Amino acid sequence: MYRTALLFVALVVSPCAATRLPAQQPNQPAVPHDSVRGAVKTIDVHARTVEITTGVGYAMRVVRLQVPASAPITDHQKAQADTIGLSALKLGDVVRARFGGHAAPFVAYTIERLGTMTAGVDSIP
């Protein structure tokens, strides 16, 4: 009975903990943070790097990110976000990335796929 109750508690609590982890980012290093929204320009799955093209008007730039295996990558194109792998990202995907670091390549904390440039993403949530 006691073991069953423990298992029940563990089952109920563990999904909540898993979903909260990315938001809490307890291990986020004490370095400058930033976020960027733009289109995926290159992906190197083996080196775990992504380049994102972004900018303000014609003042454009490319942000290079190193993506640790622990950095959550999620797909927000559906009502409920799915966790996906780096290899699931495609060129031209519109993503929002949070990252930190003093110089390129910066280290990604989270990457969210919002849609594709071709289909369009209308708002900035």
Added chain:
Amino acid sequence: MTRATVLLALALGAGCKPPKPGEPLRGLSKAERAQFDSGRAVFDSTFTPATGVGPLFNASGCGECHEDPVSGGVGDEVERHAAVFNPQRIGFVCDQLADKGGPVFQDSVTPALHAALGIDSEPLPPGVTVVAARTTPDVLGFGLLDAVPDSVILSYADPDDSNHDGISGRPNRFVDGRLGRFGRKAFVPTLREFNDGAFPVEVGVTDSSAREENTVTGRPLPPGTDPLPEPELKTRALVLNDAFVRMLAPPAPLKQSSDARHGRELFARVGCTGCHIPVLKTGDNPIAALSHKEVAAYTDLLLHDMGNELADICFGLATPSEFRTEPLMGLRFASHFLHDGRATTPEQAIDFHGGEASRARDLFRALSPADRAALVAFLKTL
């Protein structure tokens, strides 16, 4: 009629007169008018190396290019844009060379950068085969274009030409997926971004929206060539500059002769209005003078295939031969026409139209000389 009545009538008459080029929209509040006036001073500012210009730049201020016949008007400067089109690279067919100094390659450098690198302009990256020339458009009435809801623009899109009229406008998108509308390829989504991005790109002045200096074809600036800390322009100046551009009135069309009125009918009859939509309507806007107004812009703000003869670079989703329908409001101020200024008369510009505009061009060519002259007379009233 009493003297007071005459004065009242004169005052009312003056109020009904459309704004002259360079004047603000009618109906601004006192605070908005004050912002407009202060913003003009920022727009007309001349920057120097001591105040942030460069190290790479095209002009020393907005008003150096957008100057004719007034601040916010056209200019004779032509700048260089470059991008690499990779149609086989699914998903990201257009590399705007953002990591190599693109898409705008500046034609001037400060003495400090010249001394450090011995260059007079930004070199193009290796492998660039197409360079696009871009003339200076006027920005009169751009606040109204900014206030047109996305839904209005998208309502004119017909990417698959489902109505079989040979015209298949489609939207361009910024790299973050939002609908674009500003620039010759309709790449930039909002006027604020168009203005804010212009400071670092055109003047070499960083601002709170774009804090990074241009690189030299992707290479960092040599030490000592950019002595001022970023951002070089305060947010307040950025806001005021945007207010000035946003509240510039569109050029009021001139009074039309009977010929020009006939030309307006021909303009519609030959099919020009398939893309050059005569009037767009704005939506809700925090500035009352921009809210729910009509603007005689003569554009749909969409991309159209204009044929191989005009093709140059890709931009966002725009292929080399796709261009945004150029707004024709203010056309009378231009001395060169089309995105690169290759045409010196409106007739030549029409003659260069191809692709989706071929049918309208051919119908124009088939008009009698008098009718062609009437259509051009109409264009010169815009």
